[in-house]
Structures are given as C-alpha cells and as structure tokens.
Amino acid sequence: MKEKQTCLQSASAQTATKRKNPLAQLIDRLYVLFDDKKVRYGVLAVAVVVLIYLPMKSSMYITEVMTTFWFHVVVCLGLNIIVGFAGLLSLGYAAFFAVGAYTTGIMILHYGISFWLTLPVSVLMAIIAGLAIGGPTLKLRSDYLAIVTLGFGEIIRLAARNLEITGRATGLVGIDRPTFFGIAMVRINHFYYAFLVLAIMAIFISYRLQDSRLGRAWKCIREDEDAAEAMGINVVAVRLLAFIIGSVFGALAGSFMAIKMTAISPESFLFTQSVMILLAVVLGGMGKIPGVILGAFAVVIFPEVFRGIGQYRMLIFGVVLLVLMIYRPQGLWPERHT
Amino acid sequence: MVILEIKDLTLRFGGLTAVNKVSFGIEEGSIESLIGPNGAGKTSLFNCLTGFYRAQEGDILFEGKSVMKMKPHKITTLGMARTFQNLRLFKNLTVMENVMSGMHCRASAGVAGAILRPPTQRAEEKRIRDVALECMDFVGILDKKHRLAKNLPYGDQRRVEWARALATQPKLLLLDEPAAGLNYDEKMQLVELIRRIRDERKITVFLIEHDMGLVMKVSEKIFVIDYGTKIAEGTAQEVQNNPRVIEAYLGKEEETAV
Numbered sequence: 253m254k255e256k257q258t259c260l261q262s263a264s265a266q267t268a269t270k271r272k273n274p275l276a277q278l279i280d281r282l283y284v285l286f287d288d289k290k291v292r293y294g295v296l297a298v299a300v301v302v303l304i305y306l307p308m309k310s311s312m313y314i315t316e317v318m319t320t321f322w323f324h325v326v327v328c329l330g331l332n333i334i335v336g337f338a339g340l341l342s343l344g345y346a347a348f349f350a351v352g353a354y355t356t357g358i359m360i361l362h363y364g365i366s367f368w369l370t371l372p373v374s375v376l377m378a379i380i381a382g383l384a385i386g387g388p389t390l391k392l393r394s395d396y397l398a399i400v401t402l403g404f405g406e407i408i409r410l411a412a413r414n415l416e417i418t419g420r421a422t423g424l425v426g427i428d429r430p431t432f433f434g435i436a437m438v439r440i441n442h443f444y445y446a447f448l449v450l451a452i453m454a455i456f457i458s459y460r461l462q463d464s465r466l467g468r469a470w471k472c473i474r475e476d477e478d479a480a481e482a483m484g485i486n487v488v489a490v491r492l493l494a495f496i497i498g499s500v501f502g503a504l505a506g507s508f509m510a511i512k513m514t515a516i517s518p519e520s521f522l523f524t525q526s527v528m529i530l531l532a533v534v535l536g537g538m539g540k541i542p543g544v545i546l547g548a549f550a551v552v553i554f555p556e557v558f559r560g561i562g563q564y565r566m567l568i569f570g571v572v573l574l575v576l577m578i579y580r581p582q583g584l585w586p587e588r589h590t
Numbered sequence: 591m592v593i594l595e596i597k598d599l600t601l602r603f604g605g606l607t608a609v610n611k612v613s614f615g616i617e618e619g620s621i622e623s624l625i626g627p628n629g630a631g632k633t634s635l636f637n638c639l640t641g642f643y644r645a646q647e648g649d650i651l652f653e654g655k656s657v658m659k660m661k662p663h664k665i666t667t668l669g670m671a672r673t674f675q676n677l678r679l680f681k682n683l684t685v686m687e688n689v690m691s692g693m694h695c696r697a698s699a700g701v702a703g704a705i706l707r708p709p710t711q712r713a714e715e716k717r718i719r720d721v722a723l724e725c726m727d728f729v730g731i732l733d734k735k736h737r738l739a740k741n742l743p744y745g746d747q748r749r750v751e752w753a754r755a756l757a758t759q760p761k762l763l764l765l766d767e768p769a770a771g772l773n774y775d776e777k778m779q780l781v782e783l784i785r786r787i788r789d790e791r792k793i794t795v796f797l798i799e800h801d802m803g804l805v806m807k808v809s810e811k812i813f814v815i816d817y818g819t820k821i822a823e824g825t826a827q828e829v830q831n832n833p834r835v836i837e838a839y840l841g842k843e844e845e846t847a848v
Contacts, residue, residue, distance in 0.1 A: 457705050460704050460705045460707065461701070461704050461705065464699065464703070464704030464711075464715075465694060465697050465699045465703075465704065465714075465715075465718070466699070466700070466701065466704050467704070468687060468690060468691060468694070469691070469694055471680065471683060471687065472680050472683070472691045472694075475680035475681060475682060475683060476678050476679075476680055476681075478642070478662075478678065479674065479678035479679070479680065480680075480691070481642075481661070481662040481663050481666075482640065482642075482662055482663075482666060482671075482672055482674070482678070483663075483666065483691045483692050483694055483695070483754065483758060484663045484666035484667050484692070484694050484695025484696075484758055485663055485691070485694045485695070486661075486663045486664075487663070493700075493701065497701060
C-alpha cells in the first residue's frame with residue numbers, strides 16, 4: 253500500500269502538469285504564484301491589515317476564538333520544530349507551557365515582578381527543562397523520547413498539583429495583568445494583538461529556521477541519521493537544539509496564557525492538551541508550516557462550529573480525524589510538485 | 591607522509607573477530623585499495639575508521655591524531671569523508687540539498703544566525719551554495735540539481751554520494767564499493783573521476799572494491815584482508831602473484847589435482 257503510494261507520488265511528480273485533482277492543481281499554481289516576492293509580500297500585507305482590523309469589527313466571541321487560534325499557532329509551530337523538523341516524537345508538550353505559565357505566575361504573584369521581566373526567566377526555565385529532558389534521552393532512538401516526554405508531562409502536572417509554591421490543586425489565582433507602554437492589558441483585544449504578534453514571530457522564526465543550515469541538518473537527520481552523522485552533522489546536538497527551541501516557543505506561549513487567564517491550575521496542562529497540539533501538527537502535515545497553521549485552525553474551529561450538538565462533537569471530530577488519517581496520512585497540506 | 595595509520599586494529603562482535611590486528615598506513619596523495627573476499631571484514635574496518643564502530647584494540651591515527659574514540663561527525667570534520675556501500679542518500683531531498691549537507695561541518699551559523707540572517711550568515715550560505723555547485727559540477731550532475739535524489743537513476747545517485755562526500759572538503763576520501771551496480775561505461779568514468787579527485791583536488795583516496803579490473807587499474811597500493819587479517823600488501827602486480835591472495839580468492843589447490 254505504502255509502496256504503491258510513493259510510486260504514485262513520484263509518477264505524479266514527473267507529470268505535474270497532468271495532475272487531475274483540480275485542488276492540487278490550484279495549490280501548485282498558488283505555490284508558483286507565491287514564488288514572486290511582490291505577490292507574496294502584497295498578500296501578506298493585506299492579511300496583516302485584515303487581521304489587525306478584525307477585532308474592531310467582529311464580535312467578542314470571534315475575537316476570543318481567534319485569540320485561542322493564535323495561541324495554538326505558536327504552540328503548534330513550536331511542537332512542529334520538534335516533531336516536524338527534527339522528527340522527534342514528543343508526547344508531553346503541554347509541560348513546557350506549564351513551565352512558562354507557572355514561572356510567570358509565581359514571579360508575578362509571589363514576588364511582584366513585572367510580567368515583561370518574567371519572560372526571559374521563562375525562556376531560561378524552558379531551556380533548562382529542555383536540556384534536562386532532551387540531554388539524556390536524545391541519544392536514544394525516538395521511541396524512548398516519546399515515553400520520557402510523556403512521563404515528564406505527568407511529572408510537571410503532578411508536581412504543580414502538590415507543591416506549595418504552585419498553589420497545589422487550586423493553582424495560581426489572581427495573576428496581575430501587565431501594562432504595555434501605559435496601556436493596561438485588560439480587554440480581549442489586547443490579548444488578541446499580543447498573541448497575533450507572537451504567532452507572526454513564530455511563523456517568521458519557523459520559516460527562517462527551516463531555510464537555514466540548521467533546518468537542512470534537521471531534514472537530513474530525519475531522512476537518514478547515519479548518513480547525516482557521516483556528513484559531519486552532530487546529530488545529538490542539533491536535535492537537542494530543536495528540542496530546546498520548541499520548548500521555548502511553548503514556554504513563551506504559556507507565559508502569555510498565564511496573564512490572559514489570570515488563573516492557572518494543573519488541570520490546564522493535561523495530557524489531552526499535548527495530544528491536541530500533536531494532533532494539529534500531524535493533521536496539518538508535519539514539517540509544513542502552512543499545514544501546521546491549518547491544523548491549529550482545524551483543532552480550534554472544529555469544536556466551536558459544532559458546539560450546538562454538545563458532547564457528540566468530539567465523536568464526530570474523532571471520526572473525521574480517522575477518515576483523514578486513512579486517506580491523507582501525510583496531512584492536509586499538499587506537497588509541492590515541480 | 592602517512593595520512594592515515596592503522597595500528598593493530600582489532601574489532602570483535604562478541605566471539606567473532608571481524609578485524610584482527612590489522613596494521614597499515616596510507617600515504618598522503620595516493621590512491622590505495624582494500625580488497626578481500628566477501629565477509630573478510632572490509633566494511634567493518636571502514637566503519638572503525640569513520641567512527642561508526644568502536645574497535646576494542648589498537649589505534650587509528652589520522653594526521654598523527656588518534657580518532658579511535660571520536661564520533662563520526664567529529665572525524666568528518668577532521669577531514670575524513672566516506673561513502674556507503676548501499677547508497678545512503680537523503681532520498682526525499684533534492685540533489686542540491688544533499689550536496690549542501692556536506693558543507694554542514696564547514697559552516698557555523700546557529701539559531702541566531704538563522705533567525706536574524708546577519709551578513710556573515712548570508713555570506714556563509716552563499717559559500718555553501720558555491721561549494722555545492724562546484725562539487726556537483728565536478729562529478730557531472732549539475733544539470734540535475736533540483737531533482738529529488740530518489741528520482742535519479744542509480745548511476746547518478748552514486749554521483750550524488752560522491753559529490754556530497756567531496757562537499758565535506760576532505761583530505762582523505764573513503765569509498766566503500768563505489769563501482770557496485772555501475773555499468774562498464776560508468777566504471778570507466780569512475781576510474782577517471784578517482785584520478786581527478788586525487789590530481790585536481792589533492793585528496794587521498796582509499797577504496798574498498800570488488801571489481802578487480804577497476805582496483806588493479808586505479809590503485810597504487812593494495813591491501814588484502816581475509817578473515818579479518820591482513821594477508822598481503824603491495825602493487826597490483828605483487829598482489830596478483832601473491833600465493834596467499836590467490837588462495838583466499840580461489841581456494842587452496844589440492845595436491846592430487848596437480
């Protein structure tokens with residue numbers, strides 16, 4: 253089955269112009285269109301303007317959902333660096349935004365430190381956590397890492413549940429919201445913009461990393477670890493770097509989440525959270541940035557659209573996912589054919 | 591000057607001794623070969639040299655420096671590149687990306703460089719591209735640079751591997767059965783290429799090969815191993831006439847048959 257598919261793929265690569273699927277043809281044309289820098293930056297400028305105006309024109313509900321979407325774009329792109337770029341399976345990603353959220357929460361609540369000063373600490377904590385988890389395990393094959401990250405996710409959550417400083421099961425309540433150049437960040441619009449900026453930065457950084465020496469090294473390792481090693485790529489170090497960068501994305505998103513919610517509890521960082529993010533990455537197409545954004549959109553929007561049917565929506569969601577994974581295991585976003 | 595020196599190298603897999611006290615040296619600027627019957631331990635020896643296997647005893651000196659305990663990427667960085675017996679290309683990457691990977695160890699841009707793209711990083715990227723293009727041109731696959739590696743015919747895939755190894759800018763190139771699966775014309779081109787690698791790029795070449803015609807034609811010195819032990823070394827002529835080599839390849843002549 254798989255062989256048949258790759259066979260078909262390579263055949264279609266050679267006869268790209270003759271592809272029958274009109275959607276795939278359209279996307280091929282879009283790829284070519286976007287190669288033109290003027291078109292690309294033009295479309296981007298329009299998109300940014302629309303996204304800036306969106307919260308002013310739309311209802312609070314849509315702004316809220318879109319804010320959640322931007323949050324997911326950041327964490328999904330973060331996980332994509334680990335899973336998609338470096339090919340490592342991580343099942344405890346929520347732990348990293350727990351690290352960020354609790355770092356920020358504790359510093360604001362217990363020590364009264366300004367939110368903006370907690371961000372570098374949050375990054376530092378993510379690096380330490382990434383090193384602690386990745387350092388000993390990245391020498392092993394990927395499957396072990398999955399188990400270790402799964403364990404790490406649970407340890408962080410249980411630690412937060414039992415430690416005094418993290419407020420035990422009730423968590424941290426009443427985290428002060430910061431001011432940004434004199435503007436108190438209290439309205440949902442403020443957070444919409446904050447997460448929009450974070451998401452744009454995440455997209456920008458993802459693209460820059462993908463198209464760099466490091467990005468190429470990750471691709472090589474994903475293809476063939478031994479050959480990559482023979483080409484002089486320090487496989488362990490380069491993987492660890494991916495793991496840490498992904499952790500930092502998660503921690504920063506977590507820090508912002510802490511001030512948006514003003515309350516965090518261990519239940520905000522359940523295993524299901526990690527799974528949903530991993531799902532978004534796989535659904536959209538691992539390693540493909542537009543695909544991952546689409547995946548993030550899907551996991552945020554789907555439950556909202558089907559809110560009317562109550563608990564059944566998760567059932568339908570499951571079925572849709574199953575069908576998608578059977579017919580499009582490579583994810584929603586199509587490969588480029590040239 | 592000896593560029594690579596192997597001293598009493600022994601590699602065991604449990605009870606099996608794959609490489610047994612092998613010693614020899616490779617002259618800088620030469621083309622030398624390692625031959626031996628199937629299962630003689632040639633590839634195992636290669637894997638020891640490039641850090642993929644850890645030999646238990648002996649020492650490997652590259653330019654006078656021991657590389658016994660080094661990891662493969664470190665050894666490549668020192669200037670010893672290898673190709674694989676069974677092609678190990680990055681199949682879903684383009685030829686260009688494959689060859690560019692070889693420059694990884696000759697560049698240094700990290701996370702900050704990737705994100706901020708300062709002029710030094712841009713210059714480095716350009717240098718990586720230039721070297722990759724030059725290496726592809728050298729082996730003759732420049733016109734296929736945008737094709738995916740897996741879509742190339744076998745002969746061209748071999749060339750991609752050579753270009754990729756050359757892109758690491760080695761001083762010593764280890765080729766593990768470079769002629770395997772090539773047709774007659776391609777083999778002749780390979781002979782020429784190996785000579786050009788040495789003459790034009792001043793790279794020492796050490797190869798494992800089964801094709802005796804090719805080995806005899808191209809090598810200045812040949813080492814023969816059998817059951818993990820070195821049984822002969824010398825020029826093509828000397829090796830061909832060595833009774834122990836003939837025995838290893840053809841079996842012992844029985845007294846009664848004479």
